[in-house]
Amino acid sequence: MPGMLRTYWVVLAVAVIVAVLPYLVPTTFYLRIAALVFIFSIAVLGLNLLMGFAGQVSLGHAGFFGIGAYAVAVGPAHFGVPSWLALLLGLILAGVIAYIIGRPILKLRGHYLAVATLGMGILIAMVFTNEARFTGGPDGMAVKRLVLFGWTARGSVAWYWISGVTLVLAVLLAVNLIDSPTGRALRAIHDSEVASRVLGVDVARYKLIAFVLSAVYAALAGAYLALFDALVTPATAGFLRSIEFVTMAVIGGLGSILGSIVGAALLTVLPQLLTVFHDYEHIALGFIMIVFMIFLRAGIVPSLAQLLRRTPQ
């Protein structure tokens, strides 16, 4: 069915990459990098639903990432909750907090929304730093390994598969959503709020839906990273992490699902490659990002897709 393929090719492509990559890399070190890429991709994918599709910015999504991470750290350590349940509770908590915060701040637009979400992220990170009794304060805390049916998830290979399969599912849900009444409402709001409203779209409700969904995606990614690293620190939820997510979404391509993954991959892999530049690593990274934004200004994936369409076959 060509119609099905046109909708689901991204899911298929990601599934193939996840399935084949372990056979192409020489050592498990690369699987560790890949697992990190998949984990960040999940967060960026969620953020892209909010920014790329609904057109609402957030500079505070590391806060939700942190909520997921600290849920799997604090839950088992202080309350004896099994890790899998702590993860679920973390997702719910992130969703509820996003719902409560989102209602008032999503009334703001543009720069004002950016600053409000920035404040939100900083506030959440501050809680992790200050509630040292539970979180270990600035030093962070160790995270117990995830145990599922007697099997302990540890190491790069295990987390490669867990995060890879989850990413495929996250992509599947996102693709489903985008081509649904909810997805159309989100994309409509991005282009014209007034037109959306007079067509019956409850704009406030759909912005909130996108915000909550993206928060849950971020929390899931945060929980995975904490379980994978077996460690969590307030930097997990820090301001720089929020900026990193936004940068990944923008550089990969706002409104592009594949772009979320490409953006996450680029900003995860590049710093590893650029270590050859030693002291100039960050300069090189910054320079590459500027060049990408100048020449592929719609983001890597949408810009390349546009170029391919223009090129005569």
Add this chain to the structure above:
Amino acid sequence: MSVLSVENLGIDFGGVRAVDGVGFAVEAGEIFAIIGPNGAGKTTLFNLISGLYPPARGKVLLNGEDVTRLAPHLLAARGLSRTFQNLQIFFRMSAIENVMVGRHLRERRNVLAHLLRLPSVVAQNRDSRAKAKDLLNLVGLGAMAERPAGELPYGALKRLEIARALATEPTILLLDEPAAGCNAVETAEVDAVIQKIAAQGVTVVLVEHDMRLVMKISSRIHVLDQGRTLAEGTAAQIRANPAVIAAYLGAHAGAEAGDAGR
């Protein structure tokens, strides 16, 4: 009972009475035109009726229900939709998806079902797409259904907005200058579309500067000048009204005579 009735409606912008004491009643099946010089308050009046601005004074009744200050999406749910003078197209979506957004109120809105794409969602997508295709055919854009809306010519976008508003299955449709910027051929198409809509039983309220179109299709005409009602009546009554000729039609009558002389 009138489909839409407006009573003593008013709003001020920085001390200027943009709309002041305007009242009229539109009956089912009418094509009701609102005309007047630029700045007379026509679009502001539409924004008040469709809930985009909260009125400072007066009331809006929809099928007898007081809907003053109701949010636009709630008005849409009660059967009122509109188009925009300055286009409000979803440029990043295809033409048919633009119209499918108009199906929003008729679709089941369960986010969880959408995420999981339950079979009901697939069926509903198919149904919305089919209905949107019918509407695109109605306005003569069937061949452009899958094109990105951003690539369509201006005249087509005007009709796309009409199809999109119709997708909500309104009982009353507000059209804000549907023929503005259209050439003679496109205006004729807009004319035909409006008549088709009215024939389907949708009440039409129209803001338009093309006097030939207005005089031809309107059952009644309401004339605004500087935010206030100047006159109301049939095309013949309005054409003969000295106040209307002085404030507005005079210039147009001259322009039309000029056209005829060429």
